[in-house]
Amino acid sequence: MLHQMWQVTRDKASEIRPVVVAFRVSGANSQRAEIGRQIMDEKLKQYRESINNIDAALVFMLAERFKVTQAVGEYKARNNLPPADNARETEQIARLRQLASDANLDPEFSEKFLRFIIDEVIRHHERIREDAS
Amino acid sequence: MLHQMWQVTRDKASEIRPVVVAFRVSGANSQRAEIGRQIMDEKLKQYRESINNIDAALVFMLAERFKVTQAVGEYKARNNLPPADNARETEQIARLRQLASDANLDPEFSEKFLRFIIDEVIRHHERIREDAS
Numbered sequence: 001m002l003h004q005m006w007q008v009t010r011d012k013a014s015e016i017r018p019v020v021v022a023f024r025v026s027g028a029n030s031q032r033a034e035i036g037r038q039i040m041d042e043k044l045k046q047y048r049e050s051i052n053n054i055d056a057a058l059v060f061m062l063a064e065r066f067k068v069t070q071a072v073g074e075y076k077a078r079n080n081l082p083p084a085d086n087a088r089e090t091e092q093i094a095r096l097r098q099l100a101s102d103a104n105l106d107p108e109f110s111e112k113f114l115r116f117i118i119d120e121v122i123r124h125h126e127r128i129r130e131d132a133s
Numbered sequence: 134m135l136h137q138m139w140q141v142t143r144d145k146a147s148e149i150r151p152v153v154v155a156f157r158v159s160g161a162n163s164q165r166a167e168i169g170r171q172i173m174d175e176k177l178k179q180y181r182e183s184i185n186n187i188d189a190a191l192v193f194m195l196a197e198r199f200k201v202t203q204a205v206g207e208y209k210a211r212n213n214l215p216p217a218d219n220a221r222e223t224e225q226i227a228r229l230r231q232l233a234s235d236a237n238l239d240p241e242f243s244e245k246f247l248r249f250i251i252d253e254v255i256r257h258h259e260r261i262r263e264d265a266s
Contacts, residue, residue, distance in 0.1 A: 040212055040214070043208060044205070044208070044214075047201055047202075047205045047208070048221070050201045051198060051201050051202065051205075051225075052225075052228065054194055054198045054201070055198070055225070055228075055229055055232075056232055057194050058191065058194050058195070058246075059229060059232045059236055059238060059243055059246075060232075060236050061187055061191050061194065062191070062236075062238060062242075062243075062246065063233070063236035063237060063238040064187055065184060065187045065188070065191070066238060068180055068183045068184055068187070069184065071180060072177070072180045072184075075176060075177070075180070079173055081173070081177075088181070092184075092188070095185065095188075096188055096192060099188075099189055099192045099193075100192050100196070103192055103193050103195075103196035104196060105192060105195060105196040105199060109195075109253055110192055110195075113192075113195065113249075114188070116246075116249055120242055
């Protein structure tokens with residue numbers, strides 16, 4: 001491509017040269033932009049691979065957590081224990097906030113996160129009670 | 134305690150016996166109930182220890198995820214890339230739903246979970262943009 005452009009310059013004298021030069025610069029720029037874009041794509045791809053790995057770990061951890069809370073729900077229903085336990089929840093939140101702060105994660109977010117999970121657990125427990133009755 | 138009760142029975146003849154027997158049964162019941170409660174407490178304690186371990190893993194995983202998305206946010210801001218990427222989000226959701234289904238976790242919940250996390254990520258990215266401007 002560049003080679004052909006140089007031929008045009010040699011054949012058609014100086015009036016064409018500026019145009020061709022402009023072409024060359026813009027070609028180099030777009031080539032540089034293309035390389036830049038490839039580097040960016042590669043960089044984002046690497047980040048996204050890490051996020052994908054972590055998300056898989058989170059999903060499997062959550063699945064395991066719900067397995068345990070499912071067992072707790074069934075156990076509580078069988079033994080006529082109340083589904084919610086406020087003292088336990090308070091203790092869990094305090095613990096998670098401390099862990100979050102150790103891990104440099106916003107403690108507010110960790111609390112919101114736990115409430116999000118607990119709400120789902122309570123929905124599961126209610127379903128277990130309904131199924132049992 | 135039980136030994137003393139038997140002595141009462143021997144000393145005070147048959148009229149007292151039923152009362153004492155009733156006492157013994159109720160004592161045995163409350164003892165059995167106490168043992169039952171201890172077993173339940175121990176069982177719940179074991180479940181809760183598992184939940185605590187998993188929650189710690191989740192918090193540290195989330196902290197790591199936000200470290201990566203923080204880097205992505207800074208990278209996008211530096212390179213003037215848009216903070217949200219709908220195609221990427223759609224792909225992430227499809228992937229997580231599949232993983233959730235493999236792990237026997239409700240795919241609806243996994244999608245809600247990812248949205249919950251992404252909302253927080255977007256809040257972080259907006260903060261990065263504001264800090265940069």
